[in-house]
Amino acid sequence: MTTDPYTGGVDAPFSVPFVHRLRFTHDIFGADQQVLADLLECADGQPARVQFWADSNVVEAHPDLRTKVQQFCAQRSSHVERVGNLQVVPGGEEIKNEIHILERMLKIFNVSNLDRRSYVVVIGGGAVLDAVGFAVAIAHRGLRLVRLPTTTLSQDDSGIGVKNGVNLFHKKNWLGAFAAPWAVINDATLLATVSDRDFVSGFSEAVKVSLLKDPKLFAELCKNAKHIGQRDMAVALPVIRRSAELHLDHITQGGDPFEMLEARPLDYGHWSAHKLEAMSEFRLRHGEAVAMGVAIDTVYSSLAHDLPEAVADQVIQCLLDLGFGLQCPELQQTETLLDGLEEFRQHLGGRLTLTMLNHVGDPFDIHEVDRQHMCAAIDRVASLSKQAKENDGNCQTT
Numbered sequence: 001m002t003t004d005p006y007t008g009g010v011d012a013p014f015s016v017p018f019v020h021r022l023r024f025t026h027d028i029f030g031a032d033q034q035v036l037a038d039l040l041e042c043a044d045g046q047p048a049r050v051q052f053w054a055d056s057n058v059v060e061a062h063p064d065l066r067t068k069v070q071q072f073c074a075q076r077s078s079h080v081e082r083v084g085n086l087q088v089v090p091g092g093e094e095i096k097n098e099i100h101i102l103e104r105m106l107k108i109f110n111v112s113n114l115d116r117r118s119y120v121v122v123i124g125g126g127a128v129l130d131a132v133g134f135a136v137a138i139a140h141r142g143l144r145l146v147r148l149p150t151t152t153l154s155q156d157d158s159g160i161g162v163k164n165g166v167n168l169f170h171k172k173n174w175l176g177a178f179a180a181p182w183a184v185i186n187d188a189t190l191l192a193t194v195s196d197r198d199f200v201s202g203f204s205e206a207v208k209v210s211l212l213k214d215p216k217l218f219a220e221l222c223k224n225a226k227h228i229g230q231r232d233m234a235v236a237l238p239v240i241r242r243s244a245e246l247h248l249d250h251i252t253q254g255g256d257p258f259e260m261l262e263a264r265p266l267d268y269g270h271w272s273a274h275k276l277e278a279m280s281e282f283r284l285r286h287g288e289a290v291a292m293g294v295a296i297d298t299v300y301s302s303l304a305h306d307l308p309e310a311v312a313d314q315v316i317q318c319l320l321d322l323g324f325g326l327q328c329p330e331l332q333q334t335e336t337l338l339d340g341l342e343e344f345r346q347h348l349g350g351r352l353t354l355t356m357l358n359h360v361g362d363p364f365d366i367h368e369v370d371r372q373h374m375c376a377a378i379d380r381v382a383s384l385s386k387q388a389k390e391n392d393g394n395c396q397t398t
C-alpha cells in the first residue's frame with residue numbers, strides 16, 4: 001500500500017451554465033431596435049462598449065445601415081458606447097479562405113481596446129458570422145458576440161450554432177473554435193436583399209433538420225416548396241423559425257453541444273457537401289452542396305438500409321421544387337468525392353460516424369459505408385436531377 005501523498009489522480013466532472021438568447025424580429029434597426037438594446041448589458045454603470053461588423057454585400061444592399069447603426073448608438077449614448085465606425089469585411093466564402101483577414105480583425109479589436117465584456121455585433125451571411133465569430137472567440141479568449149444573420153441559411157441553421165471558424169489547407173472549417181454567442185437576432189427585413197440563389201440555398205438545412213427531427217415540418221416543406229422557392233415570406237418565415245428552433249433545441253437539449261460524442265446528426269449529408277464545396281473551389285454555396293449531400297445520403301439510406309424508396313423520391317422532389325438544381329460536374333468525380341468520407345472522419349476524430357435515415361424523423365448512425373451503394377446513390381441523384389431538368393425544359397418549350 002502506497003503512503004506517497006503526491007501520486008494518484010482525481011476525475012472531477014463539472015458543467016458550465018450557458019444561456020442561448022435567440023430573438024426573432026421584423027425590423028431590428030427600426031421598430032424593433034429595443035430588442036438589440038436589451039441584449040447589451042451595461043457593466044459597472046458604464047455604457048456597453050459595442051463594435052459593429054458587417055458583410056460587404058449587406059452594406060452595399062442596405063446603404064442606410066451605417067447611419068442606422070450610428071443612430072441606434074447615438075439615441076442611447078448613456079447605455080451604448082459605439083466603438084469606432086462600422087467595420088466592413090468581404091462577404092461570402094472569401095472571408096473564410098483569406099487567413100490574413102483574421103489577423104486584420106484581431107488588430108482592430110486590439111486597437112479598439114475591446115475586452116471580454118465588450119460586444120461585437122456582426123451582421124452578415126454564414127461565412128462572415130463564422131469568420132468574425134472565430135476572431136471574437138480567440139481575442140482575449142472570448143468577447144461577447146451578437147449575431148445578426150442575413151441569409152436564410154444563417155438564420156435557420158448556422159447563426160444558431162456554437163461553431164466558429166475559417167477554412168485552411170483547402171479544407172472547410174479546419175481552423176475554428178466552439179463558442180456560444182451572447183445572442184442571435186433573426187430579423188426578417190435583413191433577408192429582403194439576399195439574392196434568389198442564396199434565399200433558396202438556406203432551405204436545404206431546413207429539409208435536413210426536418211428529416212432528422214420533425215416529420216410535420218418535412219410535410220410542410222414538401223407542400224410549400226414551390227412557394228418558398230418563389231420567396232413567399234408567409235410560408236418561408238415560419239419554416240425558418242421552426243428550423244432555427246430545432247437547431248437551438250438540439251444544441252441546448254441534445255446533451256452534446258460541443259460535439260464530443262460520435263453521433264453528429266446535424267451533419268446529415270455533410271460529408272459530401274463539404275467535399276463538393278472544396279472540389280468546386282467554393283463555386284457551390286454551402287446550402288447547394290448540402291442539398292446534394294442530403295439527396296445522396298437519403299438515396300443511400302434507401303439503397304443500403306430501410307428507408308422506403310418513395311420517401312427518398314419525395315425528398316429529392318422537395319429539393320427540386322424548392323429550386324435546387326442538384327447538379328454539378330463534381331458529382332461525376334466519384335472517387336475524389338468519396339475521399340470526403342475520410343476527411344470527414346479526420347475532422348471529427350475517432351471512427352467514421354454518419355447519420356442515415358430509417359424513416360423521416362428516425363435517424364440512426366453507421367460506421368461503414370458500402371462504396372458500391374454510395375456510388376449508385378451519387379449516380380441516381382445526378383440522373384434524377386438531369387431528368388427533372390429535361391422535363392422542366394420540355395414544359396417550358398411546350
Ligand SMILES: NC(=O)c1ccc[n+]([C@@H]2O[C@H](COP(=O)([O-])OP(=O)(O)OC[C@H]3O[C@@H](n4cnc5c(N)ncnc54)[C@H](O)[C@@H]3O)[C@@H](O)[C@H]2O)c1
Nearest residue numbers: 057091092093125126127150151153158161163193194286
Ligand atoms: N457555424 C456553423 O455551424 C455553420 C453551419 C452551416 C454553415 N456554415 C457556414 O456558413 C457559410 C454559408 O453561409 P451562407 O449560406 O449564409 O452564405 P454566405 O455567407 O456565403 O452568403 C452568401 C452571399 O450573400 C451575401 N449576402 C449575405 N446576406 C445578404 C443580404 N441580406 N443581402 C445581400 N447579400 C447578402 C454574402 O455577402 C455572400 O456573397 C459557409 O461558410 C458554411 O460553411 C456554418
Ligand SMILES: [Zn+2]
Nearest residue numbers: 205270286290
Ligand atoms: Zn450545414
